[in-house]
Amino acid sequence: MKVLAIGAIVKPVSDQQRAEIMPKEVPHTLQMYLDGVIEQFWFRQDKPGPVFLMNVDSTEQAKSVIDLMPIVAAGFAQYEFIPVGPLAPLGLLIQGK
Known part of the structure; x- marks a missing residue:
């Protein structure tokens, strides 16, 4: 199953807090990627x-x-x-369906 997980910062992060959290956050995220749990990732614009x-x-x-x-x-x-999946309505374009 594919799931989009869309994150948002909900509480300001000070420079000191960022310095404490990010050294743990980045390896944790990378491990989820290497484990195949995160397939792709982006940063919101x-x-x-x-x-x-x-x-x-x-x-x-x-x-x-x-x-x-x-x-x-x-x-x-x-x-x-x-949760996301195949664009099922495309099946209507296949002849005989």
Whole structure:
């Protein structure tokens, strides 16, 4: 199952807090990528926060994995989880369907 996890910073992060969190956040995110849980990632252009395309069994699993991220556990970020899949209406374009 694919899930988009769209992050947003919900509480300002001071320079000192950023210096404490990011050395944990970055390796944690990289490990999720190497484990195949995060398939692709981007940074939002409209406001601070990452967007992950996740490969998980459920939105609940996506949430439980994201909740372990240091920046989320510290209350600075929250995520919205959107399950996504194939563009099913394209099947209508196949003759005989």
